[in-house]
Amino acid sequence: MFLEGIDVSMLAVAVPAIRADLGLTTGTTAWVMSGYVLGYAGFTLLGGRAADLLGRRRMFLTWLGVFVAFSTLGGFATDSWMLVVARFATGVAAAFMTPAAMSIITTSYPEGPQRDRALFIFAGVGGAGFSLGLVIGGLLTELGWRWVFFAPVFMAAAILIAAIRLLPPEARPAPAPHGYDLPGAAAAAGAMLLLAYGIVRLEHGGDGLGLTLGAFAAGLALVTAFILIERRSPAPLVRLGIFRKATMVRADLAALLFLGAFFGFQFIVTLYLQELRGWSSLQTSMTLIAIGIDGVLAPTLTPRLVNRYGNSRVIFGGFLLAIVAYALFLPLGMDWSYAAMFPGLLLAGVAFALVFGPLTIAATDTLAKEEQGLASGLLYTFTQFGSAVGISAVTALYGIVSAGSDGSPGAELDAYRTALVVPVALVLLGAAVSAFGLRGARPVGRRKDAEPAARYKANDGVPG
8 A cells, every 4th residue: 555655646746757858748648647547447346356256365466566567667668658558557456456455454354443443554554655755756756757667666576575475375265156257347347447538538628528428428338238247147246235335335435535636636736836836846745745644643643533433523524624725725826835835735634644544444344354355446446536537627627727818827827726626626525425424423432343253263354
């Protein structure tokens, strides 16, 4: 999780330097970022289920190796197509290894306080990776943007060696009695890819609108086909009854909206600092490091708040803080000092700490061990679609406003201000979604675990 967080944030800081060095167009530059999201969003659902059916440890190790290979390719890229291919492939690798990693954790502990604590640490480590990546990305970009690709290679290789030694061997999963749902897998991957592609194309506004609408239409057609396949399959890739879990569905939707707001906000602020203000990548990363408070608070403060007030109330409070954080940036000024930006950035980090960890718990609670990979895959599918929606929406709105302006710095600033309305709107919607879970919510520390420890064999989390 740390690797995934640091990889994304380092590249976000390095994009302007990559664009300048390789002479990339605006559209190609967007694809360097979007290629990763497309691969991740397109295959996370399949990756999560593959962990359940083919083995979590095996999926984690295999796709971590793929991540190493294609991140290396990105570092040696000499043309735009190599960068886009490398980012797409590393996104696919992350789509398989991240749900596997999360489901390794959720199946290693019985449901309750112990698993919750592990997931808070998991979320905090991810937040720390993202925040530290902003600083390291700025430093490495000063040396040369290629190091932004090579640094994760060394880290991933070290994780791979450690994982081989430390992750306990697992029994080979028994073959599915009714085979594997290959038509369902193909329909799911195709639908996710087309829908993610349509969302990414929203960045272009009215340019190529027919292609954008066509991608959405084809994606929705494949979603319909997928549902029909799953209803008739003797061994469905996704048990459709899982969507009756209201808490899980609400957590996934809230994650989509929260991550969409967060990444859209971070993307626009980065462009504002580097392209309008002329700040270096290092100055930008040091400015954004205030968001990194989530890496400290997620495993320390958040568990105490959840234990006292319950998941739902902490998530809702985090959304309220996010609304304030992003609203503070709406009157963005041409010469804002760091002191003017600091309160909003700090609140954004605190909000992330309060929301993301509890959402991971809500998205996997009360589900059987054999569906933990699927639940993790669903959560990360929603988060990746959220990041795609957030970045695409702010980019599209910025483009529409700036296209009708005179190109002056003042007009550019107005475009940035308008784009910042998107994160505020997304967290407002997220607060409304999360508010439905407040009724009847109770603190985790006072609940009786839905799955008593007696139902688990010692230390392995297998239902007894």
